[in-house]
Amino acid sequence: MILQISRARLLLYGVILATLLILWLTIACLVMERVENSPEGLVVVTLKFLAPMKPTAIEDLVITRNGHPGKVPFTYTWQTANTLQIKISEQDYPRGHRYHYKFKGAPSMFWPFFVWAGGDFQAKVPVRxxxxxxxxxxxxxxxxxxxxxxxxxxxxxxxxxxxxxxxxxxxxxxxxxxxxxxxxxxxxxxxxxxxxxxxxxxxxxxxxxxxxxxxxxxxxxxTTPEFLIEAAYPRPGSGSIWLSREIAIEANQPLKEGSLIIEGLPGRSVIKDNRIYYLPERILLPSKTYRVKAHLVSVSNETLDYEYSFSTTNLGQHRWLEFKHAPSPTLWLMQGNKTLREMPVAVKPGRPLPVGTLYEQNRTDHWFRLNADILLHVLPKGRTDRHENLGLPTTYSCIYLEEKDLKELLQALPPNFMFISH
CATH class of the missing domain: 2.60.40.3710 (Immunoglobulin-like)
Known part of the structure; x- marks a missing residue:
């Protein structure tokens, strides 16, 4: 049996299919939005759909803010199956942002109709x-x-x-x-x-x-009070400054940030209230002029640039020792302002060495004794630092040297040499 369909019926079927397709596309792509009057800080927009929507359609809604990544949080109310009201809180400033919404396959109550529509909205905000x-x-x-x-x-x-x-x-x-x-x-x-x-x-x-x-x-x-330097340490232009002298600048206002730079003296800056301190990696060198460059910012955002210089004491060509506690104990043999040797050392646990300038009190062929009751000596491998067993005098604390380093220092250092600890 041959099924025959007239031309008129084919045309009718085509019109019905086209109408269904247009209706499907219209329902899928057309959502009408209206921004409601609302108090400043609250954006209220009403969205109207051509087809009644399932409540779960809200799960397929994404709202973003122009120029900002991420989703915007919102609350919602289904006023009817065709009407959805969205509320967005704008508690922070600025207000009156532009938003974009997008439905991605939100289901209506009539299969196979889904909504893929999107658009923009923005609340009017009076200028304040x-x-x-x-x-x-x-x-x-x-x-x-x-x-x-x-x-x-x-x-x-x-x-x-x-x-x-x-x-x-x-x-x-x-x-x-x-x-x-x-x-x-x-x-x-x-x-x-x-x-x-x-x-x-x-x-x-x-x-x-x-x-x-x-x-x-x-x-x-x-405007703020004038931002001024009240004091600098050492004093600008001073000479014969001792090598372990503190370096700091005091302003008349608390500091928010700042930096001190001293050429030839690596270190870092630390701020405490209205003072900035410079903590050098090593102490100052003798017979040297240092130039301090400061850039300071007060808590009220006043800025100040300041420069000054000072000179250190002259030690001639005398030999002396510099000792640094951290990050790992290190000893330097110095002659005037030149470094002759760098020596890794160890210290007696639990007995911190004093910070400051010490001097040799006496020595033998096996040790140096400093005037703060500190002994520099060799600690043989595998031995504990029990002076009665090592044939050493009793002291408060010790610095342990390698055998070769002790021998060199015994020959290189003059009697009553200077020892600066920092």
Whole structure:
């Protein structure tokens, strides 16, 4: 039997299939969104679907924020099977972000209809001025930070802000992205310290959505006290400074960060309150002039660059010893300001050596004794440091040398030599 289908019926079937396809595509791709009026800090958007949706369709919804990675958290309410209301909290500033939503195969109540639609939405936020950050302690060289509740139009802000002193306005950077709700005012010349300045923000200042500031505002800020050096140690220009002398600079304000650099003296900087200390890897060398370069930043973001120099004591060509406790005990044989030998040593456990300048008290062919009751001697391998068994005098603590190093030092060092421990 041959099945015959008329041309009219074929055309009818084609129209029905095309209609179903158009309906399927329309339901899949068309979602209508409407941003509702809501208090600032809360974004409410209503989404309407052509087909009634299953409640589980919410599991296939992803919301992202323009310019930021990751998903945006939200709450939701199914008002009807066709109407979904989404709420996003914008508690932090800036507010009025642009969002993108996307449904990926969200199921309707009628198989085989699924929704794959997406779109953008953004709540309108009126422009508000939030104030100047740390308005009582603005650095005299800037910046004064102006905070708004929403992102402003970058190309128009200069027309609506009158500055007390000519300068530039630029958006703050957050993780390498400009923040158009926070604007930095950098004066072209240094402002007077402990002085009050006014910035006028004019009515009509627009944000990126076209909303405008409804009234003009006068914002005031006060600059910090002048950032000064109160003392430097050693004193600038001083001479005959001892080799273990502390190096530090004291400012009149607490320090947030800073660095000291001394050419020819590797080390690191440490900040404590309004002082910065320099901790050298080794002590100062005699007969040498050191130049200190300091860059300091106060807690109020004032900056200060300072340089000074000092000279150390002259030891001529006398030989002496330098000893360092950490990270591993090390001994250096010195002649004037030159290093002749570096020797790894060990110290008696549990008996820390004093820090400072010591001198030789006496010696034999087997040991040196320093005036703080410290003995330098050889500790044979496998032996414990029991002086009565080693034929050594009783002392508070010891430094252990290699046999060859002890012999060299006995020949190289003059009587009553100097020993500096740090």
């Amino acid at each position: 001025f939030l104030g100047i950050e740390a308005s009582d302690t603005v650095p005299s060289r800037g910046p004064a930070v102006l905070k708004f509740n929403t992102n402003l139009k970058a190309d128009e802000i200069k027309n609506y802000i009158k500055l007390p002193v000519p300068g530039r306005l630029e958006p703050a950077n957050v993780t390498a992205q400009p923040d158009y709700s926070r604007w930095l005012y950098w004066p072209s010349t240094k402002l007077q310290n402990l002085s009050t300045y006014e910035i006028e923000i004019l009515k009509g200042l627009p944000n990126q959505q076209g909303e405008k500031l409804t009234k003009s505002i006068i914002a005031r800020f006060k």
